[in-house]
Amino acid sequence: MLYIITGEIDSGKTFRLLKLYKKHKNADGYALIKAFENNNYIGQNILWLDKSITEPFSRISPGLPFDWIEQESYKEYSFSSFGLTFMAKIYNSLFERLPEAVFIDDIGPLELVGGGAADMFSTLLHVKTDIYVSVRQGCIEEFLRYFSIRNDEYTLI
Numbered sequence: 783m784l785y786i787i788t789g790e791i792d793s794g795k796t797f798r799l800l801k802l803y804k805k806h807k808n809a810d811g812y813a814l815i816k817a818f819e820n821n822n823y824i825g826q827n828i829l830w831l832d833k834s835i836t837e838p839f840s841r842i843s844p845g846l847p848f849d850w851i852e853q854e855s856y857k858e859y860s861f862s863s864f865g866l867t868f869m870a871k872i873y874n875s876l877f878e879r880l881p882e883a884v885f886i887d888d889i890g891p892l893e894l895v896g897g898g899a900a901d902m903f904s905t906l907l908h909v910k911t912d913i914y915v916s917v918r919q920g921c922i923e924e925f926l927r928y929f930s931i932r933n934d935e936y937t938l939i
Contacts (some may be wrong), residue, residue: 784907786925786934788914795916796887798939802914803831803885811914812872814839828865830872831885839865846920856892866898867875873902874887877909886915894921904929 787802788796790867796813803809810832810916817827817838825841841850843860855862892898906913907929917925922938923930 783912784931785912785914785939786922786936787914788919788922789939790919793919793920798912799887799916800831802882806883808877808881809883809885810872810879810881811887812869813885813887813908817841824895825859828869828872830868832875832881835869837865839869847887854892854897856897859892861892861898869899870902873899873906876906880909880911883914884909884914886913888916888918889920889925890921894924900928907931 787795787798796815800813803811803813810830812831813829814826815829815836817825818825823842824845826839827836828839829836838847840859840861841847842858843855846852846860850860851863852860853866854861886899886903886906889903891898893900893903903915926936
């Protein structure tokens with residue numbers, strides 16, 4: 783079953799996803815955690831839930847770290863080559879292990895234009911497991927259309 787955690791930006795979707803993750807024994811996935819420098823929001827880090835490993839994922843441009851290697855960009859966001867490779871590693875682990883529940887934080891505008899995790903998430907939708915995914919409220923209709931998800935295939939939570 784597909785469970786969509788939805789809400790506006792900064793409404794606590796990631797917090798809700800993490801809370802649900804902690805209730806499951808055989809689960810894995812990732813969360814995108816806000817990154818700050820000197821109390822200023824600079825982007826997101828990706829947290830591999832099962833392994834508790836965090837890596838830089840996106841940063842706001844300009845102001846990228848000197849060693850940042852951009853693989854994709856969307857509006858003011860730069861997505862790290864290393865961060866996207868790390869995300870692919872998480873997806874590959876999910877496909878190999880097939881946990882009972884999978885948690886995916888923030889399928890958003892980048893994926894809805896075919897970037898980021900779009901292909902991997904599309905593949906995940908065909909795996910027999912419970913999927914919890916966060917999608918901001920303003921992207922729900924486009925998310926359902928892009929991934930060809932029917933009304934009887936998901937529950938909003």
